[in-house]
Amino acid sequence: MTGAFRTTTGGRIDRARPLSFRFDGRAFTGCAGDTLASALLANGVHLAGRSFKYHRPRGILAAGAEEPNALVGIDRGPGRYAPNLRATQVEIHDGLVAESQNRTPSLRFDIAALADFAAPLIPAGFYYKTFMQPAGWWAKLYEPRIRAAAGLGRAPRGADPDRYTQRYAHCETLVVGAGPAGIAAARAAAARGDRVILCDEQAEPGGSLLAETRARIDGLCAQDWLAAALAELAAEPRVTILPRTTAFGYFAQNFVALAERVTDHLAVPDPNLPRERLWQVRAREVVLATGAIERPLVFPENDRPGIMLADSARTYLARYGVKPGCRALVLAAHDDAYGAALDLAAAGMEIALIVDPRPAADGELPRRAMAAGLPVRMSATVVGTRGRLRVHEAHVGTIGADGGVRGVDVVSCDTLLMSGGWTPSVHLHSQARGKLAFRADLQAFVPGATPQACRSVGACAGEFGLQAALGPATRVEDDPVREGGFAGALPHDRPRARAFVDFQNDVTAKDLTLALREGFRSIEHVKRYTTNGMATDQGKTSNINALAIVAAASGRAIPEVGLTSFRQPYTPVTFGAFAGTSRGELFDPVRTTPIHGWAVAQGAIFEDVGQWKRAHHFPRPGEDMHAAVRRECAAVRARAGIFDASTLGKIEVVGRDAAEFLERLYVNSWKKLEPGRCRYGILLNEAGFVIDDGVIGRLAPDRFHVTTTTGGAARVLSMMEDYVQTEWPDLQIWLTSTTEQWAVIAVQGPKAREILAPLTEGIDLSRDAFAHMAVREGRVAGVPARLFRVSFTGELGFEVNVPAGQGRAVWEAIWEQARRHDAVAYGTETMHVLRAEKGYIIVGQETDGTVVPDDLGLGWAIGKGKRDFVGKRSLSRPDIAAPGRKQLVGLLSADPGHVLDEGAQIVAMRDPPPGTPALGHVTSSYWSATLGRSIALALVADGRARHGQTLFAPMPGGAVPVAVTGPVFHDPEGRSLDG
Amino acid sequence: MLLIACPHCGPRDEAEFVCGGQTHIARPGPPETTSDAQWARYLFERDNPKGLHLERWLHRHGCGQWFNVARDTLTHEVKAVYGLLDTRPDVT
């Protein structure tokens, strides 16, 4: 036996396959096919959670995704803890471990339930109003305490060991929801040859058909018809059926996100399978068949365990073979509750009373209920309940003609079933930017026009009944019309009683009217003030009741009040599904140069520069970073070093108008640059600010080799394409990114020429034949090379460009020569120090998007007599031409051993009063092995006029005095450039 | 996630593109006859409409070409795709 409340026959569970599971440490037995909720109910357990704010005991309200109360944590082992799952959606398997949430120490006795006794003191907006004063208490007292008490469920600890995948899919028709309307839509689409994806959030497709007990379809009972229809769809290769798959987000151009839960329902999953799969579907047409959610009724003390939605109770019986209790009171504002009463009575449950707030109910199902002898009381309502951990009595009163409630009869019951009618699930339609129309007869919103190829069918469109869902071609028998529905709060005469609207967020009808009294008019404001319809619930059971209460209290019609937004996700989605494979090493692509493997073998320490892995320094045994960088710097200045510069962006600019193009783009002059020569180019944006720089070599009259910064390569190429395609389509030029084609090896230092000479063919390396800022083509180490004579260190320097596939071999050949001269391999840190000693800027370090060439002392680079170039007009804008701009200077701290912090602010006095604006800031700061002291570069207001002044860098340990100098610390005459 | 029909490659996912902002903005010139006010307008002033917006897109992870899109900023409907140098399409 799998529970005292399990029926002996019926339902879709397998009584021959008992499964054991634990809930809050206690062992239970359920059946294959059970959800955690149905298995608990079968064991007579209704108490499944504590409410969020008041910690009230709560039971299982519903049977599907709309469940607001029974939120549980599932523990599948280390790193595999999932909080806030609805027990109504968790399938049990052997060994499942579940626990309730929001209670200390136990579900039956929760210390925080004291909050419930204090409830009159905790109205809506309590936190906003109470924790205002004194101001200093917030950070020290209020916030830590509130944070400790806040939050729903607990986050898993440790890294998630599971695998998640993603899948992009395209189809002609995506059908969301595999109930009768969805199956009919999928069959029709398949018949016309569409590729169809049919997804459903439940473990098996079928929707309401899985619990249908009366109707016959094409002469079959609903479950037999369903089996045949699904078999037919499954046999169609163009149809993909996805169970356990929630369509949680609907985006532009029919892009719909689905979360498929692949293994959570399995006791021993295949380790090769992902836990979840995120589907991203682009569909020509989307058919929404998402059904409807039964509406709770808002009456005093309507939240006790044992109080359930009527059709959910019927579903537990029909689908899971579970009786929700022994004796039920049914509060029926919709005919469907009579159907539930009939089914439950037939299964042996006692129906104590059917209470209907309507004056009359003459539909088919009410008539059958009365004919079956079920006691019915019209024009009546429930005005209160009793029972701490389970409802045990209901108080029934009569609604008078004036709307007041008179006379109270006590009815004992262990179950209270309620139905306020049905709310179409329009979440996805609304996310698709579809409009909504209010239907007074349903007391609900139904889908209106949508800008996308999307239609709603069946109950989610407000078309109820099997015949409407399945269409005229299918013959449906015994599917009577069901009417009724109620939205808002039922009348009662107990002003202090609490009638809950949003069970998950503990919002009562009184909270909503309080919000109105306090001046909130917009429903969006009421929602935020009261928290109604927020968080994981998104108002599935509460939205319409809240709207109706607000409408009634403010004297407006429901459509005038409007509707709050339905946000993605429909139900919570794990972060793992969103991340997919993008985690750990694959979080972001990693770019490596052709020389990377060599650097790894040498024990280099790497740094991330954008997506690149760059060798930062090459420590020798026993060296820390500082020691390694000092050694590398000294070696380059004294002898030579080689450096992997392959990450530099490279763009080949070719064509008749190549020089004219660069003339218009860069600040410099290019037309008179001779082939075989190079120039340092500066690129501005139209606002006049430096955005990139690099050496550009002219290989031929119509061919330039442009280099960019490492980070700027893609941006500069896009910008070039932009100007070619938009501003200057008349120019005949062609752009090719060659960043990847070339490996670049910088050989820098007084021995650079001697290192390269034995390897170089076809190029005269002598000082006279190959001047600084020249480019030659020849061979290095046997490989065709473009050889630039350039320097970013201030020393004699060459940059060897060779095809990337031969880069490693050429590097190793150069390294062999370099070692003979006691040269070093150096990394990016040494590169930074050496260039700073020379006052060479780095875009993005000395510049921050607000720096013009003159600020950097680079005004000389601007081509004289150029009429226009990108950004030129901005250089004469008043604020850029005005005095007082920050200019690049050098700083020497008074203590030569003190290395300033990069980013430190610079001020004129030692202890400036608060609010004193800074003169500028430190952009680069290093220990210089060459100078034997610290150096820094800074941008300082009127900096060039301050050479010789002492300024201060205020730091936590006291202001650091600094002397302002020129930005070139080493070899200002440039004698070393020629080696 | 928008679906944008690149004029060269056909409908592609938004992830392949970069949006370049409002289109049909002529670069004023030459500099010596462009007033500070004209230049500031060119640099900084852009429309931010609710509804139809004409904007430039680059198919960066595709064919590398820039083109124009007429898009409704409210519904994300792409009303037209047209060449950079084409005139405004007849859409509202």
Add this chain to the structure above:
Amino acid sequence: MSAPEPLHPLASVARPGRHGPAGSLTPLHIELPAREIVQVLVRRDRSEDLAAALRRDFALALPGPGRAATGGDGVTAIWIQEGGWYLHASRTGEAALAARVAASCAGLATIDDQSHGRTMLRVSGPRAREILSRGCRLDLHPRAFGPGRATTTMLGHIACLVHQTDETPAYELTVYATLAATFLDWLIETAAEDGVEIG
């Protein structure tokens, strides 16, 4: 001094053999063909002359947008942009294809050797389409894509030229060389349910 042979960007990271589960599923087959790749950008108003030159010298009909074509002597052309193609062929020597194409198209097009800048992986197997669909936003279904179709798109986070070469299906995937290693890592992880076989 003789030039060293080019080193494939995946030479040190692509371990031949089976990776992932050894189940009944057919793994994704990955090969690393050594190809020379040349980018050809046609000069203004010379499209017909370029097409004629390539037809004459390579028995190759230049394909239109979204397509690829292979000529009589094994050179494949893939449309990459308006007026632009990649031509690729088996490596025969140092920049051999670039030299041949430059000679054929002198004055008609701008030629850039990208043999070292791009890396090609050939993937095939009955599950290839399904596996690529885990990272490819394109519709690869035969209704929308098939042999002879080629286009640049994203696979995972990485831009990739995807060319379907046959019905197996087999695809030639061309990525930036410096991203080839991370791309292979992604491909192996993405195919984890099925496994991959390199070689």
